[in-house]
Amino acid sequence: MTPVLVLLLCVLAFLATAVLAIFIARANQSTSIIYGISLAISAIAFATALTQLFAAASPAIPSALVLPLGLPWLGAHFRIDALAAFFLAVVDLGGVLAGLYGLGYGRHEHAPQRVLPFFPAFLAGMNLVILADDAFTFLLSWEFMSLASWALVMSHHREADNRGAGYLYIVMASFGTLSLLLAFGLLAGPAGSYDFAAIRAAEHTPSTAAVTLILLLLGAGSKAGLVPLHVWLPLAHPAAPSHVSALMSGVMTKVAVYGFIRVIFDLLGAPTWWSSMVVLAFGAGTAVMGILHALMEKDLKRLLAYSTIENIGVIFVSLGLALAFAANGMDLAAALALTAALFHVLNHSFFKGLLFFGAGAVLSATGERNMEKLGGLIHKMPFTSFAFLVGCVAISALPPLNGFASEWLAFQAILQSPELPQWGLKIMVPAVGGMLALSAALAAACFVKVFGVTFLGRPRTPVAVEAQEVDRFSLAAMFVLTAFCLLAGILPGLIIDSLAPVTLSLVGGQMPAQASVPWLSIVPIAESRSSYNGLLVFLFTVFSASFTAYLVHRFASRKLRRAPAWDCGFPLADPATQYTADSFAQPIRRVYGTLAFRARERVDMPAPGDLRPARLVVETHDLTWDRLYLPIVGGVGFLAEKLNHLQFLTIRRYLSLVFLALVVLLLVLALWS
Amino acid sequence: MVLISALLVQALQMVAVVLLAPLLTGLTRKIKARLLRRQGPPVFQPYRDILRLLRKDVVLAENASWLFRVAPYLIFAMTWVSAALVPTFATGLMFSWSADLIAIIALLGSARFFLALAGMDVGTSFGGIGSSREVMIATLAEPAMLLIIFTLALVAGSTQLSTIAAFMTSPAVGLRVSLGIALIALTIVAIAENARIPVDNPATHLELTMVHEAMVLEYSGRHLAMIELAVSLKLLLYISLIACIFAPWKLVASGAAPDAYLVAIAAYIVKLAVGGALLALFETATAKMRVFRVPEFLGAALMLGLLATLLLFVSRSL
Numbered sequence: 001m002t003p004v005l006v007l008l009l010c011v012l013a014f015l016a017t018a019v020l021a022i023f024i025a026r027a028n029q030s031t032s033i034i035y036g037i038s039l040a041i042s043a044i045a046f047a048t049a050l051t052q053l054f055a056a057a058s059p060a061i062p063s064a065l066v067l068p069l070g071l072p073w074l075g076a077h078f079r080i081d082a083l084a085a086f087f088l089a090v091v092d093l094g095g096v097l098a099g100l101y102g103l104g105y106g107r108h109e110h111a112p113q114r115v116l117p118f119f120p121a122f123l124a125g126m127n128l129v130i131l132a133d134d135a136f137t138f139l140l141s142w143e144f145m146s147l148a149s150w151a152l153v154m155s156h157h158r159e160a161d162n163r164g165a166g167y168l169y170i171v172m173a174s175f176g177t178l179s180l181l182l183a184f185g186l187l188a189g190p191a192g193s194y195d196f197a198a199i200r201a202a203e204h205t206p207s208t209a210a211v212t213l214i215l216l217l218l219g220a221g222s223k224a225g226l227v228p229l230h231v232w233l234p235l236a237h238p239a240a241p242s243h244v245s246a247l248m249s250g251v252m253t254k255v256a257v258y259g260f261i262r263v264i265f266d267l268l269g270a271p272t273w274w275s276s277m278v279v280l281a282f283g284a285g286t287a288v289m290g291i292l293h294a295l296m297e298k299d300l301k302r303l304l305a306y307s308t309i310e311n312i313g314v315i316f317v318s319l320g321l322a323l324a325f326a327a328n329g330m331d332l333a334a335a336l337a338l339t340a341a342l343f344h345v346l347n348h349s350f351f352k353g354l355l356f357f358g359a360g361a362v363l364s365a366t367g368e369r370n371m372e373k374l375g376g377l378i379h380k381m382p383f384t385s386f387a388f389l390v391g392c393v394a395i396s397a398l399p400p401l402n403g404f405a406s407e408w409l410a411f412q413a414i415l416q417s418p419e420l421p422q423w424g425l426k427i428m429v430p431a432v433g434g435m436l437a438l439s440a441a442l443a444a445a446c447f448v449k450v451f452g453v454t455f456l457g458r459p460r461t462p463v464a465v466e467a468q469e470v471d472r473f474s475l476a477a478m479f480v481l482t483a484f485c486l487l488a489g490i491l492p493g494l495i496i497d498s499l500a501p502v503t504l505s506l507v508g509g510q511m512p513a514q515a516s517v518p519w520l521s522i523v524p525i526a527e528s529r530s531s532y533n534g535l536l537v538f539l540f541t542v543f544s545a546s547f548t549a550y551l552v553h554r555f556a557s558r559k560l561r562r563a564p565a566w567d568c569g570f571p572l573a574d575p576a577t578q579y580t581a582d583s584f585a586q587p588i589r590r591v592y593g594t595l596a597f598r599a600r601e602r603v604d605m606p607a608p609g610d611l612r613p614a615r616l617v618v619e620t621h622d623l624t625w626d627r628l629y630l631p632i633v634g635g636v637g638f639l640a641e642k643l644n645h646l647q648f649l650t651i652r653r654y655l656s657l658v659f660l661a662l663v664v665l666l667l668v669l670a671l672w673s
Numbered sequence: 674m675v676l677i678s679a680l681l682v683q684a685l686q687m688v689a690v691v692l693l694a695p696l697l698t699g700l701t702r703k704i705k706a707r708l709l710r711r712q713g714p715p716v717f718q719p720y721r722d723i724l725r726l727l728r729k730d731v732v733l734a735e736n737a738s739w740l741f742r743v744a745p746y747l748i749f750a751m752t753w754v755s756a757a758l759v760p761t762f763a764t765g766l767m768f769s770w771s772a773d774l775i776a777i778i779a780l781l782g783s784a785r786f787f788l789a790l791a792g793m794d795v796g797t798s799f800g801g802i803g804s805s806r807e808v809m810i811a812t813l814a815e816p817a818m819l820l821i822i823f824t825l826a827l828v829a830g831s832t833q834l835s836t837i838a839a840f841m842t843s844p845a846v847g848l849r850v851s852l853g854i855a856l857i858a859l860t861i862v863a864i865a866e867n868a869r870i871p872v873d874n875p876a877t878h879l880e881l882t883m884v885h886e887a888m889v890l891e892y893s894g895r896h897l898a899m900i901e902l903a904v905s906l907k908l909l910l911y912i913s914l915i916a917c918i919f920a921p922w923k924l925v926a927s928g929a930a931p932d933a934y935l936v937a938i939a940a941y942i943v944k945l946a947v948g949g950a951l952l953a954l955f956e957t958a959t960a961k962m963r964v965f966r967v968p969e970f971l972g973a974a975l976m977l978g979l980l981a982t983l984l985l986f987v988s989r990s991l
Contacts, residue, residue, distance in 0.1 A: 375796065376736065376796070378738045378739075378740065378794075379736070379738060382739075389740070393783065393786065396782075396786060397779070398779060398780075398782055398783040398786055399772075399776055399779050399780050399783055400783075404776075404779055408775060408776065408779070411775055411819070412832075414823070415823065415826050415827075415832065418827055418986070426986055427983060427986070430820065430823050430979065430982045430983075431979065433819060433820070433823060434816045434819060434820050434975065434978070434979065435816070436819075437815050437816040437818070437819035437820075438812065438815070438816040440815065441782075441808075441811050441812040441813075441814075441815035441816065442812050444782060444785075444786055444808065444811065444812075445808035445809065445811065445812055447786075448786060448789045448790055448793070448804060448808050449805075449808075451790060451793075452789070452790055452792075452793030452794075452801075452804065453793070456738065456740065456790060456793045456794040456796070457793055457794065457795070457796030458736055458796035519771070521770065521771065527770060527833075528831055528833060528836050529830065529831045529832070529833065529836070530773045530775075530831065530832045530833060531770045531771070531773060531833070532771070532772060532773060532775075532776045533770070533771035533772070536768060536771040537754065537771060537772055537776065537780065540750075540754045540757075540768075540771075541747070541750045541751055541754050541780075542750075544749075544750040544753050544754060545746040545747050545749070545750035546746075548746055548749060548750060548753075548899070549746045552727060552895050552898075552899070556727035556728055556895055557727060557728050557729060557730065557731075557894065557895055559730040559731065559894075560730065560731045560733055561730050561731065561732050561733065562732075562733050562734075562735050563732050563733070563734065563735065564734065564735060565734035565735065565736070565795045565796070565797050565891060566732075566734070566797075566890060566891055567795075567797040567798070567799055567890070567891075568799055568890060571797065572797075572798070575796065577797075577798050578796045578797070578798065578801060579793065579798060579800070579801020579802065579804070579805060583801065583805065584801060584804070584805045585805070586805065587805050587806050587809035587964070587965075588805075588808070588809050588812065590965060591809060591812075591813070591965075591968045592812075
């Protein structure tokens with residue numbers, strides 16, 4: 001059986017599971033059955049994709065299949081090449097872990113019939129998008145994926161916020177699909193050759209390429225969460241159950257990245273250097289704005305969704321660099337940048353999955369998503385908090401974990417930019433590098449806040465006091481991801497090597513084989529230029545920490561006394577006196593927020609003798625929403641208001657309108673030729 | 674034999690940085706005191722402080738978690754590993770390739786991450802204020818640092834500190850405006866990263882811009898000793914970093930004769946003393962800033978870093 005057939009059978013099995021779920025959703029063990037089956041199918045699909053990725057290293061023979069479905073003259077084309085195999089592996093690994101987590105977490109679901117059928121369907125949709133090898137199948141699967149995830153967002157539809165999120169999501173998803181439809185229409189040309197192979201073979205004019213790039217940034221960018229198309233994402237992702245949030249944030253955004261790479265790097269042919277500037281600008285802006293939004297947030301899951309936007313920005317920066325290098329024929333540098341992007345795709349799916357699972361664990365233990373009502377969970381949920389801490393370090397791009405490995409590669413790619421011949425890029429890329437470093441530092445600040453406010457300190461509410469550790473399935477899923485974060489951080493060379501076939505097929509170059517480098521270091525260009533060894537850094541740190549601790553405890557003192565907190569002599573008993581998410585973000589809000597959010601602080605101080613409490617009011621504005629979306633919404637509303645009159649005409653007027661329209665159209669037709 | 678001597682030099686550096694760090698702190702304090710016409714504590718006082726702290730009991734806040742107890746060792750270890758990877762008296766150390774400059778700075782970032790978390794752990798408002806300000810300062814210092822690294826990498830063609838130092842000693846480097854600008858920017862970043870005046874005052878926590886000292890307020894005994902040692906190490910690291918990039922004289926390459934090592938070590942100690950003296954002089958001559966003036970101070974470093982890079986492009990093409 002060819003791999004593509006195995007994967008299509010997996011998709012079929014997912015769909016069958018979805019149908020099965022409709023019938024047994026209300027049964028007793030339905031949760032275990034459906035998540036168990038999904039887990040098993042995902043595992044098979046993951047294994048297949050992984051073998052295909054490693055097989056692709058040897059003579060790359062993409063596995064393809066044409067089924068007589070869809071458009072009669074086209075059929076449904078499916079194919080797995082190295083790129084698809086990599087993304088399928090990411091999606092299905094996400095599926096495996098979400099299934100594992102769902103085995104425990106899903107039991108808390110009060111309306112399983114609203115989640116269970118759509119969960120396997122969502123996984124099927126994401127697999128199909130990546131398998132598709134013609135525009136029709138691609139768009140159909142894309143829309144199927146969107147709708148399945150929309151149904152999951154709406155699973156708790158009785159809360160008004162979730163309904164609003166679902167509405168915004170479906171509007172943006174439709175807009176995105178429309179853009180993609182137009183993009184593929186342009187690429188297919190007047191002949192209508194929707195087959196990817198035909199699109200790849202055709203020559204595309206610069207204007208087509210330019211419009212396609214814009215449409216792809218709108219279409220795939222809106223699904224991935226590029227600023228300013230991100231507005232639905234922080235509302236929709238958290239609205240779904242946590243394991244689905246993990247899939248949407250960690251995996252579905254990657255499917256959008258896949259769509260972008262497939263079209264821009266693969267189908268469109270040789271890139272132009274200015275297109276990379278557009279991608280770089282969007283990427284850098286997205287990274288910084290995403291994490292600044294996250295810093296202002298106090299809803300745990302929404303914060304994680306905003307941080308997804310940041311990571312998408314980081315990925316797009318690397319993709320933009322890859323475009324810039326590829327356009328100038330610098331294969332090695334392009335391969336380095338593309339490897340950084342794909343490595344970050346993988347890493348983000350690890351730590352974002354881990355963090356959403358952790359947020360779900362907190363949610364099921366306390367029923368609370370607002371960080372400012374939590375605190376001190378490290379005592380009550382030791383395992384969850386350890387896993388969550390690892391996720392926080394990883395996502396903050398700190399060594400020795402995986403987030404740093406991929407950002408380090410991105411910085412190495414940035415350091416190659418002086419070789420670029422275009423002045424625009426030469427000047428832009430260092431600035432983009434500064435913004436990347438800024439977003440990494442802001443991410444560290446953000447996740448100190450998340451962990452510090454949620455898990456450290458003293459509990460702020462009774463629910464936080466009474467929290468209990470979560471079930472074993474959830475913990476297993478989190479700890480598997482914790483292990484992945486560590487392994488990908490200390491053995492990045494293995495992953496870089498497995499990405500070589502992908503970069504070779506897309507930009508025609510590959511990074512030097514890392515497996516042969518002694519001590520498992522990674523050396524992107526040459527050892528005299530730069531090298532990094534996560535394994536040694538990790539071992540040195542662990543060794544010197546334990547060695548020092550041993551020496552101190554052995555020879556100095558190991559005595560310990562517990563006493564009330566010192567707090568400069570004035571320990572305040574009320575847990576409300578601790579720093580909260582808002583107060584933690586205050587310095588950063590004052591430094592960056594005045595510009596990014598037009599944040600203003602107002603102190604309302606009552607006059608002496610007035611018994612009203614003093615208040616500090618902070619005003620922030622979401623400028624994309626205020627400046628971009630509200631005018632559009634206003635415009636649509638205005639037009640609708642005007643057109644509303646047309647609904648209340650008499651039959652004579654309608655007839656005359658029809659007649660008039662006919663005459664005008666005929667006139668246009670006559671004058672046109 | 675070569676392996677053993679390389680290993681020995683690496684081990685020597687690891688031990689030397691830990692042993693010298695408190696001395697540097699003591700020297701800086703002494704010079705500062707003398708500049709203020711005070712007698713000041715002896716130069717070796719930091720050693721006595723650390724030994725005394727190590728022998729004392731730890732008084733732990735009642736709700737402190739395991740993270741609070743693990744963090745000091747982690748912070749110390751991360752700072753120590755970073756300091757051991759910066760060329761102090763010798764380049765091409767055995768493990769110097771395991772982290773380039775970006776990775777060294779990021780490892781210090783990891784240490785800061787745990788320090789900020791430890792500040793939040795007990796749940797006091799002092800800890801929170803320190804942590805939140807520390808991360809705010811870091812968000813400005815890290816991009817500035819990256820742009821400085823970018824400038825250096827552009828000049829030397831590498832982010833490996835050994836290669837950069839070797840390049841800086843070679844005649845190829847010449848006199849460049851960009852490097853001067855990068856030096857100023859790096860000094861600003863180093864002052865901010867080490868919580869020195871005018872960004873923070875290492876001598877007190879009872880001031881309105883409390884940052885570092887507010888974070889470690891709940892620490893005592895051996896935990897505090899570890900953190901104090903890490904702070905000294907970080908200061909030594911930044912002075913060594915500036916010295917190895919901008920004053921790489923008498924650095925020995927691997928495999929040199931033993932007497933060259935002696936000269937190099939002596940030169941390194943002189944460089945540290947000069948660095949400490951200059952720091953003390955600067956700190957005495959400036960007043961501390963309000964905390965929301967710090968962004969302007971560090972913003973200057975950021976702009977200088979960018980300017981250094983751009984100038985380099987322009988001067989290269991001319």
